[in-house]
Amino acid sequence: MSLPVYKTTLDNGLTVILKEMHHAPVASFMIWYRVGSRNEKPGVTGVSHWVEHMMFKGTPTFPGAELDRMISREGGYWNAFTWLDFTAYYETMPSNRIDLALQLEADRMVNTLMHPEEVESERTVILSERHMYENEPRFLLNEELTAVAFRVHPYHHDVIGDEVDLHNMTRDDLYNHYRRYYVPNNAIAVVVGDFQQDEMLSRLNELFGHIPAGEPAEPVTRQEPLQRGERRVVVNGPGDTAFLTVAYKVPPATHPDYFPLVLLNAAFAGGSSLGVIGGGSSNKSSRLYRALVSNGLAVAVSGGLGPTVDPFLYGINVVVRSGRTLAEVEDALDAELARLAQEPITEMELNKALKRARAEFVMAGESITGQAQLLGLAETVAGDYGWFEGVLERLNEVTLDDIERVRETYLRRRNRVVGWYEPEVMAG
Numbered sequence: 001m002s003l004p005v006y007k008t009t010l011d012n013g014l015t016v017i018l019k020e021m022h023h024a025p026v027a028s029f030m031i032w033y034r035v036g037s038r039n040e041k042p043g044v045t046g047v048s049h050w051v052e053h054m055m056f057k058g059t060p061t062f063p064g065a066e067l068d069r070m071i072s073r074e075g076g077y078w079n080a081f082t083w084l085d086f087t088a089y090y091e092t093m094p095s096n097r098i099d100l101a102l103q104l105e106a107d108r109m110v111n112t113l114m115h116p117e118e119v120e121s122e123r124t125v126i127l128s129e130r131h132m133y134e135n136e137p138r139f140l141l142n143e144e145l146t147a148v149a150f151r152v153h154p155y156h157h158d159v160i161g162d163e164v165d166l167h168n169m170t171r172d173d174l175y176n177h178y179r180r181y182y183v184p185n186n187a188i189a190v191v192v193g194d195f196q197q198d199e200m201l202s203r204l205n206e207l208f209g210h211i212p213a214g215e216p217a218e219p220v221t222r223q224e225p226l227q228r229g230e231r232r233v234v235v236n237g238p239g240d241t242a243f244l245t246v247a248y249k250v251p252p253a254t255h256p257d258y259f260p261l262v263l264l265n266a267a268f269a270g271g272s273s274l275g276v277i278g279g280g281s282s283n284k285s286s287r288l289y290r291a292l293v294s295n296g297l298a299v300a301v302s303g304g305l306g307p308t309v310d311p312f313l314y315g316i317n318v319v320v321r322s323g324r325t326l327a328e329v330e331d332a333l334d335a336e337l338a339r340l341a342q343e344p345i346t347e348m349e350l351n352k353a354l355k356r357a358r359a360e361f362v363m364a365g366e367s368i369t370g371q372a373q374l375l376g377l378a379e380t381v382a383g384d385y386g387w388f389e390g391v392l393e394r395l396n397e398v399t400l401d402d403i404e405r406v407r408e409t410y411l412r413r414r415n416r417v418v419g420w421y422e423p424e425v426m427a428g
Helices: 047-054 064-073 099-111 116-133 137-149 163-168 171-181 197-208 258-268 287-293 326-342 347-364 368-382 391-397 400-410
Strands: 006-009 015-020 026-033 077-082 087-094 187-193 231-237 243-250 298-304 312-320 416-423
Touching: 006 197, 015 197, 015 368, 026 099, 026 368, 047 077, 047 087, 047 116, 047 171, 064 077, 064 099, 087 099, 087 368, 099 197, 116 163, 116 171, 137 231, 137 243, 137 312, 137 416, 187 197, 187 368, 243 326, 243 400, 258 287, 258 298, 258 347, 258 391, 258 400, 287 298, 287 326, 312 326, 326 400, 326 416, 347 368, 347 391, 347 400
Parallel strands: 015 187, 231 416
Antiparallel strands: 006 015, 026 087, 026 187, 077 087, 243 312, 243 416, 298 312
16 A cells, blocks of 8 residues: 655755555665765766765764675665765665664764775775776767766766866865765655654654754856757777767756657657666667667667756667668668658657656556655655656656657757767777
C-alpha cells in the first residue's frame, strides 16, 4: 500500500519528503544537497565529487572503516552520486533498521573529518578515476563537446573536474565547500517505505532539527549567452571505433518545452525517455535506428536529455560501424533531420513513443529506492517533488503541434555542437 507524499520544512530549512509504502518491510533514506559541478568555479572544479568521496571516510562517532560493515550487517546497502546540479546519498535497509541511516546522515552533515592524509590518499584515487575515464572515447568526446557548448555557464566542465584542479586543490578547499553547502537549508531529506509518517517526522526533527542553518547558497548567475552558429570539435584518442555526437541547446526541466522534447527524442532517436530516469528499452522502431543502424552505417544510436536546473543539451550519440566514415554518418543524420522537417512525427509514432516513455518511467519508480530517487530528483532540479508526480500527465498532454514546434525551435544548425571522435589509428 502506498500513501500520498507528505512534504514539510523544518525550522532550520531542511526540506522533508515522506512517502509511506507498506508492501515490503524496507525503507530508503536519501539526503540530497543542492550542489554539483554547476556550483563550482575554475580552480576547484571536481570539488563536489571529491567531497562526496570524503563523506565515506567517517566521523568520530561513525569511523570510516566501520560504516560499510554497519550497513551490511543490518542487511542494507548504500551509495552516493554527484551530478551537474546535486550530490545525493542513500541507504536502503530493512525498515526496522533505517534509523541507523538517519543517524549516520545527520552525523556526517556536521562531523565529517577530512584528515589531511585521507585527502591526499583520495587525490590519488580520483586522479586514477579520471585517467581511467580518459581511456573512454565517449568521456573524451563528451568533455570536449560540453566545454565547447558552454563558454560561460559552469556546465562547461565535467563533474570529475579538470586534472589541474585535482592536483592543486587543498584540504581547505574541500572542507570549506563541505561547510558551505552541507547545511540543512541546502538539503532535502527523502524517506520512502515501511514507516509511520508521524514517528519518522519526529525522529528527523530530533536528529536534524538542532543543526544550524547556513548562509543561503549563492545563485548561479553566469547564464550562457545565445549561440550564434554551429560549433564543431574533433577529438583524437585511443581505440578503433569512431563516435559522432550532435548536441542541441535545450531548456531546463521546468520549461514547458521539456516534455515535448522528451517525446520528440523518443520517436526520433529512441533512447532513454527522461535522461537519468528510466531507460533501457529497445529503440529499433525509431527513425534514426532505421536510417543509421538498419542501413549498416552505425552500430548503435541513442538520444537523451536529462532534467537539469539550467538549460543544457539534447544529445544524439552514434557509434560508427567499422568501414564507415564519420562524414557519411553525419550526412545521413542530417538527411534524417531534414526529412523530419518535411515529414513530421505522426500520430502513430507519437503514441508508440508515449507508450515507451510511460513504461520506462513507471519501471524507474517501481522500487522503494527508485521512488526516493525520483522524488528527490524532482525536488532538487525542479524545486517541487510534484514535477515527478505530474510526469505522466504532462507527457499525455503533448500534441503533434508541440513536437513540431520544439523541433523547429531547437533542432537548428546554429543551435548545435557537433563532436567527432576519431581513433588515432584513423587520424591523418
